Amino acid sequence: MEGGGGGEKRTMKMCCICNQRRPALKRPKTLQQICRECFYEVFEEEIHRVIIDNNLFKRGERIAIGASGGKDSTVLAYVMSELNRRHNYGLDLFLLSVDEGITGYRDDSLETVKRNEIQYGLPLKVVSYKDLYGWTMDEIVKMIGLKNNCTFCGVFRRQALDRGAALLKVDKLVTGHNADDIAETVLLNILRGDIARLSRCTSIITGEDGPIPRCKPFKYTYEKEIVMHTSRNWTTFQLNAYIHRMLTVGLLGSS
Numbered sequence: 466m467e468g469g470g471g472g473e474k475r476t477m478k479m480c481c482i483c484n485q486r487r488p489a490l491k492r493p494k495t496l497q498q499i500c501r502e503c504f505y506e507v508f509e510e511e512i513h514r515v516i517i518d519n520n521l522f523k524r525g526e527r528i529a530i531g532a533s534g535g536k537d538s539t540v541l542a543y544v545m546s547e548l549n550r551r552h553n554y555g556l557d558l559f560l561l562s563v564d565e566g567i568t569g570y571r572d573d574s575l576e577t578v579k580r581n582e583i584q585y586g587l588p589l590k591v592v593s594y595k596d597l598y599g600w601t602m603d604e605i606v607k608m609i610g611l612k613n614n615c616t617f618c619g620v621f622r623r624q625a626l627d628r629g630a631a632l633l634k635v636d637k638l639v640t641g642h643n644a645d646d647i648a649e650t651v652l653l654n655i656l657r658g659d660i661a662r663l664s665r666c667t668s669i670i671t672g673e674d675g676p677i678p679r680c681k682p683f684k685y686t687y688e689k690e691i692v693m694h695t696s697r698n699w700t701t702f703q704l705n706a707y708i709h710r711m712l713t714v715g716l717l718g719s720s
């Protein structure tokens with residue numbers, strides 16, 4: 466584009482993919498300056514490539530999406546239903562949520578999952594700690610205090626997801642674990658000196674010898690890009706409500 470006065474020439478930077486629209490962001494993964502539309506497109510098609518290159522699914526399979534109502538699994542639910550339709554995978558998709566019984570946290574995020582059920586037309590199954598184990602997480606914390614409660618919760622949730630997947634009679638469970646989560650797990654396993662887990666924790670499919678294999682289609686996806694992708698479907702209100710929830714339970718720093 467020609468600049469105004471002085472006869473000097475200024476070039477307006479364009480999206481490096483379509484070269485038609487102004488860039489709206491710099492991709493954390495590639496540092497490319499691209500427009501929003503191209504970002505959604507390349508983000509989703511990269512997940513498609515991961516699914517195809519790793520043979521994650523077979524036509525006709527029933528797949529449960531572990532849906533917590535958080536950013537990762539909300540974007541995962543959208544991307545899975547979109548790619549299933551766009552590339553005709555032929556999968557039967559379900560949303561599976563575990564209600565741990567944490568007041569002010571999971572009850573709020575389950576509202577997001579219920580919205581996704583309607584938005585994406587995916588059947589939702591909710592399994593609760595109360596129904597499965599007779600205790601909510603709030604009741605467990607009252608008994609044992611805050612120390613070690615995450616360990617209990619993690620073990621219970623894992624089992625609850627398996628129980629829910631069995632009720633839905635699915636072939637596989639997909640979760641929203643992303644590249645940052647996996648890097649964190651690798652570091653933890655190094656610090657713990659847990660060689661067995663260290664070799665397993667980076668696999669894109671785990672639990673093939675257990676009741677339900679688990680897949681991580683976001684294994685190569687940066688958390689920052691998942692946050693950027695939420696703008697495709699989340700309103701500012703939903704984003705603010707999510708941040709508020711995270712601050713309430715101390716999963717985000719307030720500074």
Ligand SMILES: Nc1ncnc2c1ncn2[C@@H]1O[C@H](COP(=O)(O)OP(=O)(O)OP(=O)(O)O)[C@@H](O)[C@H]1O
Pocket residue numbers: 530531532533534535536537538539561562563564565622639640641642646
């Ligand atoms: N209560 C739950 N019900 C169903 N699936 C869950 C639940 N909690 C976690 N998961 C699954 O495990 C993945 C990783 O969970 P984690 O607790 O690490 O949350 P996260 O990284 O914040 O992800 P999200 O943003 O989706 O909550 C989630 O993306 C989701 O697929």
